[in-house]
Amino acid sequence: MEIINDRxxxxxxxxxxSWCYKLIANEKEALEEAVSDVIDKREHKLTHSKSSKGGKxxxxxxxxxxxxxxxxxxxxxxxKAHQHIKMVL
Structure with missing residues (x-):
């Protein structure tokens, strides 16, 4: 087994x-709702990054x-635990 990063x-x-999380979900509204659920009224900026080729x-x-x-x-x-979010990077 090869160890790629042993540090x-x-x-x-x-x-x-400031920290940036990349969030992946099925739809914009659900993702916005999830962010609101998690961070409540904390100041933040949510910006569009990409959409998949098929729009899924x-x-x-x-x-x-x-x-x-x-x-x-x-x-x-x-x-990561929120039902509307598929992945957090």
């Missing part, structure tokens, strides 16, 4: 900082200020 480097960020999927970028690593990971996990 155990930790991402070093200075908080608070849409991706959007969510830019938000995260306050610490726990905050960043909580948002990621909450978005």
């Amino acid at each position: 155990e480097e930790k991402l070093e960020l200075t908080y608070p900082c 999927y849409i991706s959007m970028n969510l830019d938000i200020l995260v306050h610490n690593e726990d905050d960043r990971n909580f948002i990621y996990e909450a978005l």
